Amino acid sequence: MTAPxxxxxxxxxxxxxxxxxxxxxxxxxxxTFLAVCALAAALTAEKLAxxxxxxxxxxxxxxxxxxxxxxxxxxxxxxxxxxxxIPGIAGARALSESEMQAxxxxxxxxxxxxxxxxTPVMIEVExxxxxxxxxxxxxxxxxxxxxxxxDDHGRWRDSLADAAGTLRALAYGALLIAAGxxxxxxxxxxxAGLAANTAIIDALLLMGAEDGFIARVFxxxxxxxxxxxxxxGLALAAIGLWSLGDAVSGTATPGGLDLSPTTRDWxxxxxxxxxxxxxxxxxxxxxxxxxxxxRR
Amino acid sequence: xxxxEGATFRYGGVExxxxxxxxxxxxxxxxxxxxxxxGKSTLMKLLYLSLTPTSGSVRLFGRDAAKLxxxxxxxxxxxxxxxxxxxxxxxxxxxxxNIALPLRxxxxxxxxxxxxxxxxxxxxxxxxxxxxxxxxxxxxxQQRIAIARAVIASPEIILADEPTGNVDPEIAARLMGLLxxxxxxxxxxxxxxxxxALVARLGAPxxxxxxxxxxxxxxxxx
Ligand SMILES: Nc1ncnc2c1ncn2[C@@H]1O[C@H](COP(=O)(O)OP(=O)(O)OP(=O)(O)O)[C@@H](O)[C@H]1O
Ligand SMILES: [Mg+2]
Numbered sequence: 297m298t299a300p301x302x303x304x305x306x307x308x309x310x311x312x313x314x315x316x317x318x319x320x321x322x323x324x325x326x327x328t329f330l331a332v333c334a335l336a337a338a339l340t341a342e343k344l345a346x347x348x349x350x351x352x353x354x355x356x357x358x359x360x361x362x363x364x365x366x367x368x369x370x371x372x373x374x375x376x377x378x379x380x381x382i383p384g385i386a387g388a389r390a391l392s393e394s395e396m397q398a399x400x401x402x403x404x405x406x407x408x409x410x411x412x413x414x415t416p417v418m419i420e421v422e423x424x425x426x427x428x429x430x431x432x433x434x435x436x437x438x439x440x441x442x443x444x445x446x447d448d449h450g451r452w453r454d455s456l457a458d459a460a461g462t463l464r465a466l467a468y469g470a471l472l473i474a475a476g477x478x479x480x481x482x483x484x485x486x487x488a489g490l491a492a493n494t495a496i497i498d499a500l501l502l503m504g505a506e507d508g509f510i511a512r513v514f515x516x517x518x519x520x521x522x523x524x525x526x527x528x529g530l531a532l533a534a535i536g537l538w539s540l541g542d543a544v545s546g547t548a549t550p551g552g553l554d555l556s557p558t559t560r561d562w563x564x565x566x567x568x569x570x571x572x573x574x575x576x577x578x579x580x581x582x583x584x585x586x587x588x589x590x591r592r
Numbered sequence: 593x594x595x596x597e598g599a600t601f602r603y604g605g606v607e608x609x610x611x612x613x614x615x616x617x618x619x620x621x622x623x624x625x626x627x628x629x630x631g632k633s634t635l636m637k638l639l640y641l642s643l644t645p646t647s648g649s650v651r652l653f654g655r656d657a658a659k660l661x662x663x664x665x666x667x668x669x670x671x672x673x674x675x676x677x678x679x680x681x682x683x684x685x686x687x688x689x690n691i692a693l694p695l696r697x698x699x700x701x702x703x704x705x706x707x708x709x710x711x712x713x714x715x716x717x718x719x720x721x722x723x724x725x726x727x728x729x730x731x732x733x734q735q736r737i738a739i740a741r742a743v744i745a746s747p748e749i750i751l752a753d754e755p756t757g758n759v760d761p762e763i764a765a766r767l768m769g770l771l772x773x774x775x776x777x778x779x780x781x782x783x784x785x786x787x788x789a790l791v792a793r794l795g796a797p798x799x800x801x802x803x804x805x806x807x808x809x810x811x812x813x814x
Contacts, residue, residue: 304688304706306696311684499680502642504670505697506663589662 309500309513310493316485320518321525323481324572327474328529331568334470336537338463339561345460352449352456356427358388358419361443371441372417378436379421384428391418416444423448471568478572479579482518486583489514501588511584515577522576526569533565593618593780594639594749599648601634608634610804611648616782618748621775623791624784626801632784633677635801636753639782640674641665652749670698673747675755677784679738681726687713688722690737694745705744712740716770717763731758739767743774750774752783756790768794 358379362371372390379388391399396418397406421428427448437444490497497510537557557565594616601609608631616622624632637643638650641657650657652668660668673694681690692702692709713722716736726734735758742750752771756764768783768790775781785791791798800807 304692304702304709305686306702307685307689309682309685495680496682499676499682500693500697501666502640502669502674502676502680503694503697504666504668506666509697 308517310489310496310517312517314489314492316488317517317521320478320481320485320521320576321528324478324522324525324576325529325532327477328526328568328572329533330529331467331471331474332530332533332565333536334467335565335568336533336557336561338460338467339557339564341460341463345456348456349453352453354423356421356423356446356448358421358433358437359445359447360390360417360419360437360441362417362441368417372419375436375440375444376419378440379419379433382428382432382436384423384425385421385433386424387422389420389422391420421446471571474568475571475575478522478575482522482576482579483583485518486514486580487587489517490584490587497588507585507588508581510588511581514584515580518580519573519577523569523573526572530566530569537565593620593653594782595649595651596635596638596645597649597651599635599638599645599650601631601638601643602646603634608804609638609645612801612804612806613648614799614806616780618780619775619778621772621781621796622783623794623796623798624782624801625786625788625791625798628786630801631804632801633753634804636674636677636751636782636784639749640672640751641669670694670745671747672749672751673742673745675735675738675742675750675752677753677757679726679734681734681737681741683725683727686723686725687718687729687737690726691740691744693741694747698745709744712744713737716740716767732760732763735759736763736767739770743770748779750779750781752781754785755783756785756787764790 358375360372360375362368362375376388376390379385396415399418400415430446430448433446437446500510540556594614596612596614599609599612600607612635624635626632634643638645639652641650641652641660644650644658653671655664655668657665657668682693685693688706688709689696691713692705695705695709696702710722713719716739718733718736718740721729721733726737729737735755739752739755742752750771755771756767759767764787771781771783772794
């Protein structure tokens with residue numbers, strides 16, 4: 297007897313749908329969105345911190361207190377010479393008028409009337425090696441232009457690093473919370489699913505199904521819901537992050553800074569859906585097996 | 593193959609089985625009769641490892657059922673085909689998928705069993721309803737799914753609880769014929785039934801339960 301080609305479907309053993317599965321989807325989407333945003337913020341902060349710290353490390357600034365007058369130019373030259381003599385300083389240069397203009401433009405507008413303002417002379421100091429001895433610099437300043445200040449940006453560097461570190465910790469926290477919320481929802485959904493399908497589960501067990509077999513039915517369902525939800529959350533977050541990239545590249549950012557995530561960043565961000573899916577999968581499996589054991 | 597030793601089962605306060613001892617050799621066939629409420633289904637449930645005796649013991653395939661791990665119990669259940677009195681079909685699956693369940697649970701590939709499943713479904717008279725869902729079928733048709741499902745995976749023991757309660761005499765004879773045929777092939781078969789006429793006609797050893805007590809010890813004759 298040659299039977300015609302028979303196709304035997306393998307429908308899911310538990311009827312599909314239901315509020316619990318939708319809840320897993322929605323929670324996973326929302327949690328991924330938030331976690332990805334937090335991660336992206338941390339990555340951006342780290343990028344900024346690294347960039348600025350690097351730039352700041354090689355430059356220091358002297359705000360020279362030099363009174364306007366015929367003597368001003370000579371006094372500035374003397375100060376520059378004195379600074380360049382100090383070991384650890386590679387060079388010193390007073391900012392030109394147009395540079396000052398550019399520096400102040402964000403606050404005073406491009407047409408800032410610098411001549412009418414009591415602006416200090418800004419000296420850009422290029423440091424070398426381990427940098428100059430702060431006391432030596434301050435002594436030179438006191439000698440030639442009292443009231444001047446020296447700023448090696450150390451405070452900025454430290455607080456930038458601190459801020460980036462805090463954001464990173466917050467992002468990990470957000471990720472943990474997202475994973476925890478996903479796990480809690482999935483555990484709830486699994487138990488609801490088990491309760492709604494006791495007749496089917498009993499029948500399968502009586503036919504010789506092992507706990508793992510039953511668990512797989514639910515794992516597949518909830519892991520897929522978590523994954524699709526998480527991908528939606530990632531997509532929504534990505535739209536936001538892309539527009540951030542666009543917004544930044546649309547303006548003249550100093551140093552041609554691009555804040556949109558790099559390929560490496562995208563890889564890191566994409567790990568969030570993977571993490572949530574893995575959490576959903578593991579939680580489902582453990583919940584089902586624990587529940588079946590409890591029922592004996 | 594099947595051994596009950598002083599098995600008693602109590603549902604809370606109700607004693608459904610009292611001190612039942614029986615044994616069936618491999619390849620034996622017997623009927624289990626008795627009035628409604630006599631404890632037939634309860635005895636079946638002890639044998640398909642759904643219930644554990646309150647006292648006494650159940651031994652299957654030479655092993656004490658109370659001492660099995662979860663995994664061993666699952667594997668032992670696969671060696672037992674059960675026609676449940678209430679069928680326990682999966683309403684959202686088709687006739688074919690329901691019949692194929694034991695094979696699916698055992699991890700077989702659909703391509704390997706599709707034609708066997710279809711053939712058996714046709715043999716029990718469900719050829720025209722292969723893709724119907726159980727709720728769309730009559731009680732008798734559902735019962736035939738249950739029987740086909742119980743035997744599809746070639747279990748060594750077949751336990752049938754009222755397998756012909758809902759079908760007309762012609763189909764009943766046909767289904768009993770299937771169980772007899774499987775018994776001839778070496779399966780151990782125990783059938784609980786009200787249908788004394790059928791039992792008399794087939795002439796297999798009969799165990800009679802009344803008020804939870806076995807009134808005739810059942811030893812299999814050749
Ligand atoms: N889940 C239960 N909880 C409490 N009592 C039960 C339960 N199931 C069965 N009983 C009782 O146990 C006794 C035996 O029931 P059982 O179902 O084994 O009888 P049966 O011989 O199969 O009857 P039938 O021929 O009607 O199927 C009955 O008195 C019944 O009321
Ligand atoms: Mg019964």
